[in-house]
Amino acid sequence: MSEKNKDSQWPLWEVFVQSEQGGPHIHAGSVHAPDPEMALQNARDVYSRRNEAISLWVVPSVSITATMPSDQGPFFDPASDKIYRHPQFYHVPKGLK
Amino acid sequence: MKLDNNVKNALFEFLLRMGDDRLILGHRLSEWCGHAPVIEEDIALGNIALDLIGQASAFLNFAAGVEGKGRTEDDLAYFRNETEFKNLQLVEQPNVDFAHTIVRQYFFDVYSNLVLTNLTSCPVNELAGMASKSLKESKYHLRHSKQWLLRLGDGTDLSNEKTQNAVNNLWRFTKEIFDIDETEKLLIEKGIVPEMSGFREKWLDSINKTFMEAKLKLPEDNLDFSAGSRNGFHTEHLGHLLAEMQILARSYPGAKW
Numbered sequence: 001m002s003e004k005n006k007d008s009q010w011p012l013w014e015v016f017v018q019s020e021q022g023g024p025h026i027h028a029g030s031v032h033a034p035d036p037e038m039a040l041q042n043a044r045d046v047y048s049r050r051n052e053a054i055s056l057w058v059v060p061s062v063s064i065t066a067t068m069p070s071d072q073g074p075f076f077d078p079a080s081d082k083i084y085r086h087p088q089f090y091h092v093p094k095g096l097k
Numbered sequence: 098m099k100l101d102n103n104v105k106n107a108l109f110e111f112l113l114r115m116g117d118d119r120l121i122l123g124h125r126l127s128e129w130c131g132h133a134p135v136i137e138e139d140i141a142l143g144n145i146a147l148d149l150i151g152q153a154s155a156f157l158n159f160a161a162g163v164e165g166k167g168r169t170e171d172d173l174a175y176f177r178n179e180t181e182f183k184n185l186q187l188v189e190q191p192n193v194d195f196a197h198t199i200v201r202q203y204f205f206d207v208y209s210n211l212v213l214t215n216l217t218s219c220p221v222n223e224l225a226g227m228a229s230k231s232l233k234e235s236k237y238h239l240r241h242s243k244q245w246l247l248r249l250g251d252g253t254d255l256s257n258e259k260t261q262n263a264v265n266n267l268w269r270f271t272k273e274i275f276d277i278d279e280t281e282k283l284l285i286e287k288g289i290v291p292e293m294s295g296f297r298e299k300w301l302d303s304i305n306k307t308f309m310e311a312k313l314k315l316p317e318d319n320l321d322f323s324a325g326s327r328n329g330f331h332t333e334h335l336g337h338l339l340a341e342m343q344i345l346a347r348s349y350p351g352a353k354w
Contacts, residue, residue: 009135010135031137032135032137033137034248037244038244038248041141041240041241041244042137042138042140042141044237045137045140045141045144046137046140049140049144
C-alpha cells in the first residue's frame, strides 16, 4: 500500500460500478483525482463512458483496509477443509419438502 | 412538417450553425488526445469530443436532408470551405493551454445548455429529438468544465493567473453568440425556434455566479467586437483546423476505413 501511494500524482480512488438496479456495486478499478467530485467525474469517464453504470461509488484507496498475501493461509484455508461447514454436507431428511 | 422555401433555407442555415459549432469544438478537443495533463482528463476530453462530433453528425445529417440537394453530412463536414462554415469564432480558437480549453468549453457549455433546452420544445420533431439527446450530454459537459473552472480559478496563484488570462483573451468572442439575425428571426417568427431573447442575460448570470465562486473577474465590457461568424467570417485559426480535419477526405474522396 505504502509503495503504491508514493507517486507524485493526485490521491488514488477505488471505483465501484453498479450496472443494474438493486445489483451490487462492483469494483471496476481506480482513478487519480484531487477531490471526491473530480474522482466521480474521472470514474464516470474512465469506467462508464459506454453506458456500463447506473450508479458509481468512489472511495479513497487509503480508506480501504485489506488482507495481506501472507494472511492467505490463516484467513482463508480453514474454511475449505471441513466439509461439514457447508450445507451440502447435511442430507435433507426424508419426507421434508 | 411542410415548410416554405425561405423557411427551409433558414432552417438549413440554423442547422449548419448548430452542427458546425459542435464539429469544430469537437475537433479542437480531439487535439488533446494523448496530450492532456493526466490520463483521466485525456479520456474525459476525448469523451466530450466524441459527444460533440456525434451531435454534429446528427445536426449536419438533418441539415443535408433539409437542403435536399443530395449532399451528405460528410460532404458538409469535409467539402465546405472556411467561409461556408457557420460556427462561432469562440469554438475555433486554439487550445493554447488547459486553462484556455476549459474557459472556452465553459463559455460554450453554458450557451449550449440554454439553446438545447430551448429547442426541446421545438415543433420540428427531429430537431426536438436531437436537442433532448444532446442536452443530456451537454449537461455533463457543463458539469465537467464548471468544476474545472472552479478549481483552476480558486486554485493556486499560477492557476488563477492562467485562467484569468484565458478569460480575458476569449471574452471578446462571446458577444456574437447572442446576435440574432434575419435567419433566426424568421425561424422564431414561424415558431420553429422558440424565442431566444434574454439568453445573454441568463448566460451572463451563470457566468457571474461561477466567476464569483472561482475568484475570477469578468473583463471590462468592451464588447464592440461583433464578429459575424454566423455569416462565414472567421479568425485565421479556422483555416488551419480545416486543413488538418479535411485533408484525408479531400485527398482520397470516398475513402473508407
